[in-house]
Amino acid sequence: MNKMISSVSPHFHQPRTTRTIMLDVIIALAPAVIASVIFFGLRSLLVIVDCVAVAIAAEWGFEKLCKKENTVGDLSAVVTGLILALNLPVDIPLWQAALGSLIAIVVVKQLFGGIGQNFANPAATARIVLLTAFSGTMTSWAVPKAFEMLPDTTTGATPLTLMAKGDTANLPSYLDMFLGNTGGCLGETSALALVLGGCYLLARRVITWHTPVAFIGTVALMSLVCGKDVLAQVLSGGLIIAAFFMATDYSSTPATKWGKVIFGVGCGLITILIRFWGNFPEGVSFSLLIMNILTPYIDKLTRAKPLVGEVDE
Amino acid sequence: MRLKGIKVPHKKNTADCAPERIPVPKQVTIPMSMHIGRPAKLIVKRGDEVKVGQKIAEADGYISAPIHSGVSGKVQKIEEMMTAMGFKVPMAVIETDGLQEVSPEVKPPDVHDLTSFVEAVRESGSVGLGGAGFPTFVKFSINGDLSVVKAVVINAAECEPYITSDTRTLIDRADEVFEGIELLKKYLLGKRFIIGIENNKPEAIAKAQELAAKTEGVEVKVLPAMYPQGGEKVLVYNTVGKMIPKGGLPLDVGVVVINVTTLAFIANYIKTGMPLVEKCLTVDGSAVKEPKNLIAPIGTSIADVLEAAGGCKAEPAKVLYGGPMMGIAVPDLSAPIMKNTNAIVAMDEKEAKPPKTTACINCGACLNHCPLRLDPRAIARAYKLDAAEDLQTLCVDLCMECGCCSYVCPAKRHLVQTNKLAKAKLREYLAKQKAEKEGAK
Numbered sequence: 216m217n218k219m220i221s222s223v224s225p226h227f228h229q230p231r232t233t234r235t236i237m238l239d240v241i242i243a244l245a246p247a248v249i250a251s252v253i254f255f256g257l258r259s260l261l262v263i264v265d266c267v268a269v270a271i272a273a274e275w276g277f278e279k280l281c282k283k284e285n286t287v288g289d290l291s292a293v294v295t296g297l298i299l300a301l302n303l304p305v306d307i308p309l310w311q312a313a314l315g316s317l318i319a320i321v322v323v324k325q326l327f328g329g330i331g332q333n334f335a336n337p338a339a340t341a342r343i344v345l346l347t348a349f350s351g352t353m354t355s356w357a358v359p360k361a362f363e364m365l366p367d368t369t370t371g372a373t374p375l376t377l378m379a380k381g382d383t384a385n386l387p388s389y390l391d392m393f394l395g396n397t398g399g400c401l402g403e404t405s406a407l408a409l410v411l412g413g414c415y416l417l418a419r420r421v422i423t424w425h426t427p428v429a430f431i432g433t434v435a436l437m438s439l440v441c442g443k444d445v446l447a448q449v450l451s452g453g454l455i456i457a458a459f460f461m462a463t464d465y466s467s468t469p470a471t472k473w474g475k476v477i478f479g480v481g482c483g484l485i486t487i488l489i490r491f492w493g494n495f496p497e498g499v500s501f502s503l504l505i506m507n508i509l510t511p512y513i514d515k516l517t518r519a520k521p522l523v524g525e526v527d528e
Numbered sequence: 529m530r531l532k533g534i535k536v537p538h539k540k541n542t543a544d545c546a547p548e549r550i551p552v553p554k555q556v557t558i559p560m561s562m563h564i565g566r567p568a569k570l571i572v573k574r575g576d577e578v579k580v581g582q583k584i585a586e587a588d589g590y591i592s593a594p595i596h597s598g599v600s601g602k603v604q605k606i607e608e609m610m611t612a613m614g615f616k617v618p619m620a621v622i623e624t625d626g627l628q629e630v631s632p633e634v635k636p637p638d639v640h641d642l643t644s645f646v647e648a649v650r651e652s653g654s655v656g657l658g659g660a661g662f663p664t665f666v667k668f669s670i671n672g673d674l675s676v677v678k679a680v681v682i683n684a685a686e687c688e689p690y691i692t693s694d695t696r697t698l699i700d701r702a703d704e705v706f707e708g709i710e711l712l713k714k715y716l717l718g719k720r721f722i723i724g725i726e727n728n729k730p731e732a733i734a735k736a737q738e739l740a741a742k743t744e745g746v747e748v749k750v751l752p753a754m755y756p757q758g759g760e761k762v763l764v765y766n767t768v769g770k771m772i773p774k775g776g777l778p779l780d781v782g783v784v785v786i787n788v789t790t791l792a793f794i795a796n797y798i799k800t801g802m803p804l805v806e807k808c809l810t811v812d813g814s815a816v817k818e819p820k821n822l823i824a825p826i827g828t829s830i831a832d833v834l835e836a837a838g839g840c841k842a843e844p845a846k847v848l849y850g851g852p853m854m855g856i857a858v859p860d861l862s863a864p865i866m867k868n869t870n871a872i873v874a875m876d877e878k879e880a881k882p883p884k885t886t887a888c889i890n891c892g893a894c895l896n897h898c899p900l901r902l903d904p905r906a907i908a909r910a911y912k913l914d915a916a917e918d919l920q921t922l923c924v925d926l927c928m929e930c931g932c933c934s935y936v937c938p939a940k941r942h943l944v945q946t947n948k949l950a951k952a953k954l955r956e957y958l959a960k961q962k963a964e965k966e967g968a969k
Contacts, residue, residue: 220857224929226857329887355812470891521923523774
């Protein structure tokens with residue numbers, strides 16, 4: 216007689232796996248990748264391939280070295296590489312981009328125990344490291360090439376830098392900012408592409424609305440309160456990519472609904488603080504990192520009370 | 529507000545299959561523990577002749593249940609055997625003679641008040657037929673004031689995939705269900721009866737509504753098909769809006785919960801005196817050739833039951849007592865049908881293959897789907913760290929092991945299993961603490 220499988224219930228599982236979730240994120244980032252190629256040319260593809268390839272190699276290499284189970288198949292390294300690439304300027308030297316990927320995977324993710332264990336967002340942290348180490352190349356913004364012929368293309372500054380300098384006269388139009396026809400990182404300029412991808416993630420229930428709405432809502436509200444250009448603040452910088460793709464990273468953000476709201480509001484407030492009163496024109500990455508550190512506390516604070524029931528007196 | 533739950537595939541392939549009685553098996557094996565509580569004490573010995581309905585074991589202690597034979601024949605042997613639940617109990621192996629002669633013991637009980645009704649239910653060997661196997665009479669044993677019973681919830685939710693035996697009870701034996709309601713009205717002085725049923729059983733709902741319209745005090749509550757709708761705590765909350773307290777009973781919130789098939793059985797027993805000797809069960813799963821509902825004497829081997837369902841179209845790789853969400857995998861096909869077996873699910877290799885477990889990605893799906901709002905992720909962490917106090921704060925002892933967390937986990941982690949282990953760890957810790965306290969005195 217053949218030996219029958221004996222296992223603990225349940226004996227049914229939903230089809231979703233870590234791999235399908237990561238695949239959904241990759242699909243959701245596709246519009247942003249396409250937008251980056253349209254606006255910044257084929258070199259953006261080179262940066263993306265560079266980051267993704269190094270991320271995969273770093274994951275594989277580290278796990279090989281430490282004799283850990285190979286997890287390249289779960290596609291999380293691809294997602295990390297992809298998000299990091301979309302957070303870099305198009306003209307960044309390839310070795311710097313590669314270094315960023317290496318830091319994201321090895322230092323931020325693997326050294327803390329691999330997938331699910333990293334307390335900080337790998338892409339955001341790597342971006343901050345690059346920004347501090349190579350502030351020159353990390354803030355030299357290419358002019359979008361696609362519409363070079365058009366008269367209203369921006370010069371080599373991002374809308375946020377312009378706003379920080381008080382140079383509102385040279386701000387691109389809202390439409391350009393919405394489409395992505397402005398200076399900035401590869402994947403952060405096109406709000407349209409990012410929102411499309413974000414909606415896909417919402418529809419697939421990979422993420423919930425709480426974080427993006429709280430994050431973007433706080434930035435909009437605070438801009439209004441501070442008398443700034445609300446639309447320009449929302450459409451520029453890394454806000455939208457962070458709100459949909461980075462502040463929703465499972466490992467480094469709260470899992471409860473209220474936790475997600477607090478996380479989003481916190482990120483929004485810190486972003487505003489840095490943008491309006493800080494030294495940097497952009498504060499999204501820093502806000503993510505700071506809120507990442509608070510995540511375990513937020514999670515604990517917002518944990519649902521188990522339904523222990525009440526006795527009728 | 530409703531409790532959280534999950535959508536599972538229904539697979540109610542057998543909803544239209546009226547139960548068929550299987551041919552009398554050559555041999556039955558009746559375990560002495562088919563209920564929550566102490567195993568029953570055997571009163572027959574090797575070589576004794578038994579008839580259908582004859583009592584073969586007495587209840588041992590208060591929370592226990594007597595056991596009767598479902599076949600006529602001869603006790604071939606009595607031996608200790610391992611059950612699928614993992615402990616050893618005596619089992620009576622009866623060789624059948626195929627005559628199915630009814631024992632003279634079988635006669636309608638004399639029932640005239642609550643005490644005699646409870647005694648009759650106890651003697652019937654009735655246990656919760658929905659799967660839990662809790663002795664039924666305990667639910668009716670109310671000392672003193674019967675006004676504490678505000679409502680009787682009749683559980684016909686049947687939220688597990690595949691299983692349709694309770695659905696069939698409502699379709700085929702609705703009269704007996706309503707006779708049972710009349711009995712509870714008479715002896716338990718119940719005034720409000722709620723039949724809780726999931727909305728994916730239109731025929732059963734129609735039948736229940738038709739009869740409810742003619743009966744005073746009965747409402748049919750159609751609930752969304754959301755697992756674990758039939759879990760006692762979930763059903764009580766979703767029907768009367770009250771949460772059974774931790775470690776408490778439905779009666780603590782003024783409710784008596786009874787499975788629909790159990791109720792129909794009790795009505796039948798009071799009428800005929802035939803104790804619980806056979807079970808209607810759904811036989812389904814990817815390995816079963818002709819999924820159907822079957823009526824089998826208790827003790828029939830799973831192999832005989834599968835044979836009656838046309839055999840297997842594929843080698844069964846995993847066979848379950850009950851449905852895929854909470855069912856227990858049996859070690860081999862000689863395992864017997866028990867009182868609380870409402871389904872046999874036989875899975876082929878593809879369906880049975882456990883998914884690969886990967887690292888937790890902290891997505892929170894488990895805690896966002898727990899009907900009792902537990903945090904399986906935190907429980908797993910506390911268990912790993914051996915932090916019994918944390919397990920207590922996290923209320924792991926509340927877990928009803930419904931399996932929602934494991935079902936939704938994208939990393940396919942064994943969360944229910946960890947919860948079970950964590951519960952044991954917490955029990956151990958609390959016992960130790962209690963002993964220390966007593967030692968200090």
